[in-house]
Amino acid sequence: MRFGLVGTGLMAQEHIRNLCLVDGCEVTALVDPRQESLDWARATLGGRASATAGFADVPSMLAQARPDAVIVSSPNHTHHAVLQPLFGTGIHILCEKPLATTIADARSLAARAAGHDGVFWVGMEYRYMPPVARFIEQVHAGRIGRLVRLSIAEHRFPFLPKVADWNRFNANTGGTMVEKCCHFFDLMRLIMRDEPTRIFCSGAADVNHRDERYGGAVPDIIDNSFTVVDFAGGTRAMLDLCMFAEGSEEQEMLAAIGDTAKLEVGIPGGAITCSPRQGSVSRETVEVDAAVLAAGHHHGATYYQLLAFLAAAKGRGPVGVTAEDGVAAVAMGVAAEKSAADRRAVTMESMNWGSGVSNPSGVQGQRPWPS
Ligand SMILES: NC(=O)c1ccc[n+]([C@@H]2O[C@H](COP(=O)([O-])OP(=O)(O)OC[C@H]3O[C@@H](n4cnc5c(N)ncnc54)[C@H](O)[C@@H]3O)[C@@H](O)[C@H]2O)c1
Structure with missing residues (x-):
């Protein structure tokens, strides 16, 4: 499988x-x-670079080279334009998250992806972190009974510096609730197996990047928030984001509570704890292969997502994260940004995101990662 990488900054190095x-x-x-x-x-690439040609843009690449697959890892606001010449080429596409920075762009990309003659996959890879995948499997297998509520926390370091500092402004990223939190909104839909109806987000730019200036402008990206999401079937989820908590031992924490038990997982620790309402607590730790861990910063997610993408490209597996999943995560992020700005709850219906998605794609039945 010959790959082209579009946008060869930080995330592309992890893909390579x-x-x-x-x-x-x-x-x-x-x-x-x-x-x-x-x-x-x-x-x-090191010694492998000799077989690799460099181009300034996608049309120049297509004029001279036809890879079998392309990974788009250019800045969020460039995804829409960068993808256009790739549609209809038969090249399999893995587009980094978020699919786009606006609902309109995401929807137009999903429409093109629907007619694309190759795999189209959105890189919301947190589904593929082995401990998270195992957590999801157990929730779906009924280990906590009927799932009632889900809480996700990310307590981490501030946004890293990026090429030309594109990630400091909502106009380029879609806003933190789109750029960063699309991963978690995707996980919510996947775990709940349901669609969101209403979002309330309280968030602001309180601590990070306050003393930075870009052409005189101060970064406007949210650095902490609480977001509550109601789902159509009556379940609810919450996201607790803090990006000035680099000292946190666990960076991501997911807790699903059903009518019989609570299940928790922490990243990077990989420990899964099941606490039933009655009976004793049980624990397991899901390890990730050392070479896979060393290849990225996402606890193995990039590698296992790649394996699943390759399986789909070879016709041996489904598309794990569809363009429609990408639209939904962007729509939830945009709704959260709007909620934070307007200081009120926002219905998903009012976002005109044109879901039509009633059955979010799932990892159930797919096990490209080790059990
Ligand atoms: N899946 C994840 O967890 C994850 C993690 C980090 C970043 N990302 C995503 O990956 C993408 C890239 O992020 P990054 O951290 O690598 O940013 P970066 O700034 O390090 O790299 C972006 C690169 O894209 C190039 N670029 C700009 N415009 C381009 C264009 N029109 N065509 C081709 N290349 C162009 C830039 O010159 C730069 O080299 C973003 O969409 C980001 O959200 C995903």
Whole structure:
């Protein structure tokens, strides 16, 4: 499988390291308008870079090279334009999250993806972290009885510096609730197996990047929030985001509570704890292979997502994260941003996101990761 990488910044380096772990994958094309980023990718490829051509944009690549698959890892606000010439080429596409920065762009991409003659996959890879995947399996297998509520917390470090500082402004990212939290909104839909109806988000830019200036402008991205999501079937979920908590031992914590038990998982620890209302607590730890861990910053998610993407591209598995999943996560993020700005609850119906999605894609039955 010959891969092209579009946007060869930080996340592309992680994709390259993971591609190097899989037999039969090679990187044959790099696309980035910045020479420094192309050089960065070549350095990551090391001895494998000799088989790789560099291009300034996608049309130039398509004129000279036809990879079998492309990973789009350019900034969020460029996804829509970058993807256009790739549709209809037969090239399998893995587009990094978020699918787009607006609901209108996400919907227009999903419409094009529906007619695309290859796999189209959105990189909401947290589903593929082995401890999270195991947690989801257990919730869906009924270990906590009837799922009633889900809470997700991310307590982490501030946004990293990015090429040309694109991630400091909502206009480029869609806002933190889209850019970062699309992962968690995707997990909520997947775990609840339901669609959101109403979102209330209280959030603000309180601590991070306050002393930074870009052409005189101060970053406007939320750095902490609480978000409550009601689902159509009556369940509810909550997201607790804090991006000035780099000292936190666990970075992500998920807790699902059903009518018979509570199930928790922590990342990076990988410990899953089941606490029934009656009876004793049980614990297990889901380990991730050391080479896989070393290839990325997402606890193995990028690698196991890649395996699932390859299976789909070879016709041996389903598309795990569809364009419609991408639209839904963007719509929830946009609703959360609006809720925080307007200081009121926002109905998903009012977001005009045109779901039509009644059956979120799932990891059930798919096990590209080790059990
Ligand atoms: N799945 C995850 O957990 C995860 C983690 C980090 C980033 N991401 C996503 O990956 C994408 C890239 O993020 P990053 O951290 O690598 O940013 P980055 O700034 O490090 O790299 C982006 C690169 O894209 C290039 N670029 C800009 N415009 C382009 C265009 N039109 N065509 C091709 N290349 C272009 C830039 O020159 C830069 O080299 C974003 O969508 C981001 O949200 C996903």
